[in-house]
Amino acid sequence: MKEQLEALRAAALKEIADSDDLAALEAARVRFLGKKGEITAILKQMGGLSPEERPVMGQLANTVRAAVEEAIEEEQRKLKDKLKDLKLAAETVDVTMPGKKAAPGHRHPLSIVLDEVKDIFIGMGFSIATGPEIEWDYYNFEALNIPEGHPARDTQDTFYITEKMLLRTQTSPCQIRYMEGHKPPIRMIAPGRVFRSDPVDATHSPLFHQIEGLVVDKDITMADLKGNLLTLAKKLYGEDTEIRLRPHHFPFTEPSCEIDVSCFRCHGKGCSMCKNEGWIEILGAGMVHPKVLERGGIDPEVYSGYAFGLGVERLAMFRFAVDDMRLFYDNDLRFLNQF
């Protein structure tokens, strides 16, 4: 019986090893370990053995069975792994093929720039105000120290609705409206559309966007204006950005200035973007004219403030190297999808 068992072990292990697939392995299992299997059959003969032989043979038989079972399990694992490998191999794809794209919408480049500026000012504790696009002459001009007949009215070719109603030429009327409704301290920006009767070309549009800014408090000086706008410039164009104030004229600020930033492409060395000047003009600003504060119901002897204005199109043109303003309003998807 011992020989029989040893022979069966050898036969079983061979058959198991020879099994090419799970079916063959199962057949082997049935042949040796099944209810009518050969090892099972031998075990059934145990009854005929002597009491001395029985434990010895029993132990041997169990060892053989365990060995076969283990071999089957082992083989099974191998075959399964092999199958899995085959399946995975079959599932191989060309990973370099293009992905399935989702089609998210694109934010308009003007909005992207505007969002960025809003974000910067929100971070400095500013509020965001708005004002009507169709305005009274009073808010657009008079209250801003631009009375009837003032030469500055000429430089802003105005679209009129009636003699007193017009399309605002600047976001500055928001200064007055905001002061009328808020007491200092004031920190606000007012972005919005403005209109001037400039025919359309690469750098002009009868409609464009400005961002007005206003800060009013006690002891506000031009040094605050400079510090605040330097922060803006650094946030927009990087920490190494510098600004330069050039005296200028706006009727509603005094002193007034235009602000250049050091060219963010060439860092002041001179390139085509800054027309070799090393500086790019991005802002108009100044100390709020005392008369304007008065119009806004704020006592200029107690409070002072500064105001500034930015052109959104101009910022966007620099930011995205757009050379023609018309692209912003053409809304060609081939353009918009780039942002």
Added chain:
Amino acid sequence: MDLSKRWLNDYVDLHDISDKEFADQITLSGSKVESYSAEGETLSNIVVGKILSLERHPDSDHLWVCSVEVGGDAPVQIVTGAQNLTVGDYVPAALDNSVIANGTKIKKGKLRGVESCGMLCSLGELGLTVHDFPYAIEDGIFVLGDDCDRTPGKDIREAIGFNDTVTEFEITPNRPDCLSVVGLAREAAVTFGRKLTVPDNRYKTAGGNVRDYLHNVTISENKKCSRYAGAVVTNVRIGRSPRWVRERLRASGVRPINNIVDITNFVMLEYGQPMHAFDLRYLDGGEVIVRNAKEGETITTLDGAVRALSPDMLVIADANKPVAVAGIMGGEYSGIMDDTTTIVFESACFDGPSTRRTAKKLGMRTEASSRYEKGLDSDGCVKSLSRALQLVNELDAGDVLDGIIDVYPAPKKQTVIDFCPDWVNHFIGIDVSAEEQKNILTALEFKVENGKIYVPSFRMDVEHKADISEEVARFYGFDKIGSRALSGAAAGGFDEAQKFENLMIRTCLSLGFTEIQTYSFMSPKAYDKIRLPENDPLRESIVISNPLGEDTSIMRTTALPSMLDIVAKNYANRNLEGSLFELATVYLSRGTEELPEEKRVLTVCVYGGENDYFTLKGKVETLLDIAGVTGWDIEALRTDPAYHPGRTAVISVNGKQLVKIGEIHPDTAENYGVGTRICVAEIDFDYLYEIKNTVRLYRHLPKFPALARDLAFVCDKTVPVVTLERLIKQAIGKNLETIELFDVYEGVQVGLSRKSVAFSLKLRAADRTLTDEEADAAVKKAIKALAEIGAVLRA
């Protein structure tokens, strides 16, 4: 304003300052330089040549072979085709490897076999005209006159004074005083700390009295003309101005004409004060009346045009007729001619706004009018007049009579401002001593005395201590002002409405809509294009009274045309498919006494490809979900001509329209040239904000299992799905967690004009496990409710 460096140097010595440094520094002190350029920049290697000999070319009947002395060891040989030369003439000689005005390079070569080592130049080849050198001829070689340096070999630009630097300034409208050489010289002097020497105004008279010729000057419109000063010059000797006058005019962009006209232009450029010269012969009655034009009067202006005048226009008249439109242009007879013998010089101050209105009305903006428009200093009239008379002396252009007539009814009061150096320091954030502030102001010709600042008359922009602070700051240096970071806390941030706007925009973007930005104005034809009925109230747009053109002449009352325009443009550009959105403003009139309502509309659009009404509706539903708008009603809309009658709906909340959504009518699409389906939803953004609910409170995740039931009903084809859905919801109540449409079927099996509508219901109770019996009971309720409108459970 073009400034001649040569002219500037007459009054402030800046010879040692480079052009670039000058431009940089004066820009930083407040006079912005746009650009600067050197005269004759392109010219190179052109020198004065003396013609030593002149011989016929052996093989040509029109060419000459010249031997020209050009300053070198030996003369050079140059062949020329010009016929105006004689031996001994001094001429511009472009040598081998030289460049002339138009950029052409001149090289040594052979002309019909004879060597030519360069080219002799005409005025044109130097970039000049006969106005610059009136004695020269236009179509021949420029023969240098005795007003040139005739040293052979000398650079031609130096020899003829064509070597000025012209600086172009952008002068802000508050500083008309800087539209003059003297004004800029003053700024330059303070900027560079140099001494300003003003032109000499003293002149000699030749006896006689001005009143013998110009009997009377009357101003009948004091508001429009604050001052009128006149002087008379007799024995006028019309001739050319000397080179120094001509070249200063040329550099300033003014063409020299004759000495008298040149003097008026010269003074205008130098002092900023427009001058006019009248020929006394044509001044009837020898008098000047400054008055409004009379009804029906006309004038033929110097440019030959007949102008109809109206009573709001100020004119200079003699006893009978207008002889000039005040401050704008003279009449044809008042001009200076070769036989003019006696002239009246006018130096007057006309009102800016009135001059602007007249100039605009007549469509003639002149150098003079643009200066008056900005406002001129009435105190300066006589100073300028004196300078003109001094130039008459200097140019020997005539005899100046004794006396001037100066009508100045209400002399200007000097502006006086308190001198408060501490306030200035505090306002600007600097620390400049009172002494230093005073020095700056004094250099600018302000008088500082006893705590007061007396503002010079030409600084009409200065009226407040804030203006004084600017004067101090810009010469102290804006760059020296410190920079202080914003300090202190402030309650900033987006407000509720802005946050909601941001949320909706983010949602649109994530739904695949690309943002567009369109004009707020449009053409009235847009209403026809969207097939808006004739009497629709939306046609009552706000009209721009002075539009650029019809296309941008009205303010939109609907953003639909803007969206369709962009779809059309994209479609034409072969972008055949797209999803777009715009948060647009529309403008609804409230009459002329109230500002219009500016309403915001969120327009969303899909077009082309697989996009259809339901693509868009699904996205709009998501938008409403995110906005927290629930319980909206939807109804088909068949009557909007812009939209497809069978594929349009209105979504409303509390009975008020929130969204119009639909496929664009094919006829509308055709009006826009779009050959694919376009679906648009117009969302009333202001209303959406009003009813939004973005507050989110956590609801417990379900603890008990849900039961699913699929139900199909057969009903009349015309019954909207939403009706069935609503009835089911009502019937089952709160245990109905979701209801989803999963199939609509029409076909013979369900009968003609009937349809089968299948829903998938999910039922769940919050507090217990729902039993099958309860679910079945709920379904029964639904079946019963639907039976009332003739919908039966499909077997």
